[in-house]
Amino acid sequence: MHQNRNDIISRLQKDILLWQGFSPPVAGKAKGIGLGPLEAAFPNGVFPTGSIHEMLCPAPEQAAATAGLMAGILATLMQQGGACLWISTSRKLFPPALITFNVQPHQVIFIDVQQEKDALWAMEEGLKCEGVAAVIAEIREISFAQSRRLQLAVESSKVTGFLLRNDPRKLGTTTCVARWQVSPLPSQLEDGLPGVGFPRWQVDLLRVRNGTPGSWQLEWIDDSFVPVAQEEAEIMSENNRMTG
């Protein structure tokens, strides 16, 4: 009886997910986005493309780390030679950096707008267009109603959108599928080597619709995301506490 009830509940949950637009991975097509264990946090264990992700970057250092992580995701989204739009009011992104993350910088179209209002309009228009692989917009404030418009645009076109919340003042509810926060972590080098190691980030999923929020440590090594081994991470945080 108990077993039976659990079955029913899990089946109902799957149905609800399906109605909400999260289809289970089709056999033979499950290739993932390259984020490793982090993808398990999402419903059905699949990184939701065709929806909007919100990335918090209160400080420029975090914005830089976010740009890195996102470029790594974009590399997979733009694999088939697609183009993406980058909308912002005050752009700081340096295109040549994208090549480190396997994104061809000349496939990114930068749109500089004067006002946040125009940025939202441009993002909505971009999301409606099926000819783009992804749309990224740097937007400080967004209301629930505005985010709903974006969600409606995405639902028909299946374009992936990223909202970069630079220096956000107020974090309200949005329709975004996930809320991320990426912070830089000290890189690790093999003993005795000088210099700076591979970029390493603390990736926090603060909110995931129908998923399980959590926090992970990722490193970008040789054109792919590599999860940082847990013990090593613990030792490192131990070290940090000692030095800090």
Place this chain on the structure above:
Amino acid sequence: MNKRFISLWFRHLLTDWLTLRRPELKGVPFIITTPVQNRVVVTATNLLVEAQGVTVGMPAADAKAIVPDLVVIDEIPGQAAKLIKALGEWCIRYSPLVAADLPDGLILDVSGCAHLWGGERAYLKEIVTRLISKGYDVRGAMADTAGTAWAIARFGKIKPIIGPGMQTDALLTLPPAALRLEPAILERLQKLGFYTIKSFMGIGRSVLRRRFGQELLLRIDQALGNENEPLQLLHPVEPYTERLPCLEPIRTATAIEIAIKTLLENLCRRLQSEGMGMRTAILKGYRVDGRIIQAAIGTSKATHHTGHLFKLFELKIATLAPGLGIELFTLEAPKVEEVEPEQEALWSPEGCSLEDSSLTELLDKLANKIGAGNIHRYLPQERYWPEQSIKPALSVKDKPATTWRTGRPRPSLLLNRPEKIEVTFRLPDYPPMLFIYKGEVHHINKADGPERIEREWWADQGLHRDYYMIEDNEGRRYWLFRLGHYTDVESAWYLHGYFA
């Protein structure tokens, strides 16, 4: 743009042509005659006859008396006009705008053509020598106006190319006939002792008009460039425009939409049949109260797709104030280019490329709202200075000429202007130990560098930069540089970017 014209004068058009047709006439004195009111008059002479004093307009009997072994040939009516037209067609290779200047000349609008032949001198020389080598005795001149070029070709003695704005100086010493005037006016000028243009140029306009009529003033203005001179082109350029007069003045947005649709359909049908597409379009509405309202659009790729163009205009309808009503709409496409035929992809990849039509249509839409200058795409440039390592792409079709450099890491965020920081560092070339930026102290744990980037000495002067990639104890990564060499005086350090 500054207009330039070439006037070509065929001095012995008919006789040259006949010599070409009938080689046995070479070296033989001959004239061409035509009957005028019961007598036969000379209409063309060749060089040999001319040297002996026979002129055009002289009775043929007199000419025969002067030159004993003269050959006389009857004129074929309309032959000169036919020849000029054929020569004009031949000249299309030098400029698309060629006009016949009957009875014995051509006028070419050569604005913006000369540089293709290596300058105006080489251009004019090329045209004239080619015509002379064909066997035509031709003189050519170039000036800012067709009138001056005409005058210099026929009467100029010093140089055939008149520089921009030098028309007055060039004309002053020429006889009044250089102004293309009627014989009656010329005769009157001659009688009054005006032998050069200089002698009457300074006289008041009203006086000249009273004595010689409006034509003299018109010709002077045309030669100097104060008056526009329409040319009868051999191949007139038909502008891409459409008109739509309305039965009743139009005031509603729906009606304007219908008008735009109708105009676009008509214009696009023509463009499609010619394989052309528009890059810009201007819609004008003539209002009842005499004012003209207009809206302009631009596209990033030549197109004749009505639906797409209508969407671009749709955004502008709100800006059109119909007032009391619009009586007439015109739509013109000032910039038209050839359309590249789109190929249906037999196998379309999942993704999409930059040339995807839905993407270019999206970009057009964005460009029309926020301005085309605000949309950028970057290509790599083979320069090391970070700010100059990228260059904006000019169109969606531009492909990178070189690959993106991957050798040295570049920061994901780059500050528009490097910001000054305070640092503590070891001498002379060690990376800093700590730096202070915006009041926060960053203790540096790891560092990489220096990477010295020299300024491009041929482009700008200044000090080089020594870049360091550094990581502070919280794991935040920065791109710092020191300007110039380390010296005893304070070295300037800057923060230039953030690494991922």
